[in-house]
Amino acid sequence: MIDFMTYLDDSYGDQKREIAYRTRYVYEALKNEEVSLKSKWTIQDILNIEKYRQALSVQKRTALHHFVQYLLVRYNLQTDIEEFRILEVIEDIPKDFQDITKKYLEFLRSYRKLKHWTRFQLAYSLKYFFSHIDNNYDIIDVRQVTKDHILNYIHYLLSNNSQRNTYTRFRELSSFFNWTKRFKLTFNNPCKGIEVDYGHKITQCLDEEKQRELVKRWFSDQANLQEAVIGILGLIYGCSSEEIRNIKLGNFKEKELVLPGRPIPIKLPEKVLQLINRYLLWRDEICKGANNDYFLVSKISYKKNCPVSDNTFRNLLKETGLSPRDLRSTRIQDIAFTGNLKLLEGLGLSHEGMKPYIRLAAPVLLMEHNDE
Template identity: 30%
Template sequence: MRKHAGLGLCSRCWQRHPDRPFVRGANLAARMAQPPPWLGDFVGHVADRHCVARACMMITSLGRLLDDDRPNHPQALLERSRRAGRSMGSLARALEDFFTTRTMALPTDQAERLAEGRRRRRIDAVPEPLRPAVADFNDYLLRARERARRAGTRPRADITVEAALATMRDLARYLNAARGKQDWALADVHDIEGFLASLPKARKRRLTVLRQFFRFARTHKLVLVDPTNGLDTARRSGFTSPTLTLDQQRVLFRSWTTTTDAHPHEALLGILALLHGASSREIRTIRLGQRPHPVPLDPVSWSVLQRCLTHRQSQHTQNPHVMVTRQTKSTRAPASAAYLSHVLDPCGTPPRMLRCTRLVDLVNTMDPKLVAAAFGMNPEGVMLYLADHVDAGRLP
């Protein structure tokens, strides 16, 4: 095997040598007339967060961008490094993390681009005769969100707008395929009832979206009569989701605390949801949501947290969050909601069921107002878990 001239290493050992990214960065700076002052820090940034081959590949790609005749200030360089498509590329993500943490550039609009693509795919799935009205409804929702932002109120999130467009897509498909109607003005109350009957559990959510759309359509003279007038949710209020029995909770508790078979992320998410009623969104940090008081960790939760932190140290990452995945190992972003929603798949119990089980138990054994104050919830939302409970001790 031919050895490397400078270090006396074979090619395979040189490819994995930790000094290789710094040598590549030094060569890049040497051939440039005026290398940027942040180049050395960026080389150290990628070498500390990526493998040797990936770090060298990003330094080489950065060199191609620096050698062209276009502006090389951080913001312009960050925009040029982005790839076309749903992923902006590893180099763009590394540059965004490097520049934003040093206040050298503003973050990209990658999240807005992805949300725009998801909305466009939902609109394109609407049958052609019914598509223009759904596209106008999408513009109406976006304008309303911008007005809410300027007014300082609560604007609609991307997932809310996408869920509304998905509902209108499903209704348009139903009208076109099952009812043979290609005009929104032909929709009547029987069409709406038939569509809502296809998913009875989603009736309330879907009816809310349909009322918004047909109010918009009537205002813009797309329909003469609102077919949703007079319809009700036809579903009693109260908590109706399944919960775990006490024996099932004990089995899960033992599997997460007495053995090490479960993944540390699964054990942490399960224990915090089972004992503290934490949701998947709250698991990203130990500060549980918007609860007004600090939540002390019991010995079991503390031991599970220490096990998760030990697993995090073995990953050799600079990510400040407790749960670090392969996608977030080289960044500072938290674990995605999609990852957290599937962490408990091995045990067959979703995090929402664990949280609801804890809330049902607390609300039915304590004062609901105390539970609402401890969890930072609205009293009306807590009372839903008390809908079917009758305290036998208060009966005459």
């Protein structure tokens, strides 16, 4: 329990009352025969705690969640528990398709080096597909799946999911069948020749006057510093909400910001660096010595060393009447109208992600070309 208290101390800083409460709740839980204290903990023991804590109050459930996280770190079980959760999803897949799903996910782990959360999502995607096939057709082998089965599945997805979710599921399924064809597990890819639209809706671009007004607001001495750093990163550098939420202090390298997924770092001018330094001073006062790796923090997230929640993030821009998507979309559209695809790639956009913006800009670019 002393090691657990030290772990909590690293997470909560000077929040001694929080540490005391969580330690007490865990100690009370460990008196229960189902989750009694052990000299060495296994995956099954941790799963028992997870099951036991579901019926408890929010405070006790949270305390045991921290205890589970401590055990995973203490006994190096993080990878094991992640792989176990993937296997749990595979076990829910109809038996005729479990082996091939395991082989595919193992290939992605061993050769493609995909992270566990990506493979976990793919396991769920294949589970939905194979359950649909099993429930509606007399099929026991992936070699029996035809283009008509795929089309019917897409129709089923569209009736229950968004266009974008359907597109994602289809792409995942097409990648799976590309793999089966490559390793001669099927004769062809039944997804070949089928087109599913991404369904990307482009947000209206902010005009130049509105952009200048926002920049002036965010660089003023009276600016809300959280709103200001989000606004500048979104409007000037086209950062998505996901990118901003997951920026860590370690991503800042001297006068650059290095973001995963972007081919080149963002160079930060002196004026932006001054704003970021003002925010960091404010951030230090909020964190009160707690160990938090993330650049953007809230009164809740700083205790847990995790990104701020989606709701908190959106609310930080509430006074502007804008969403993070409005800011990023404005920047992307401004670049798209230059016709420079390399700049769009610099924002981390894939060719698929560029298409809607290029289609939007194409008539204007064509007219400018004809005028020349």
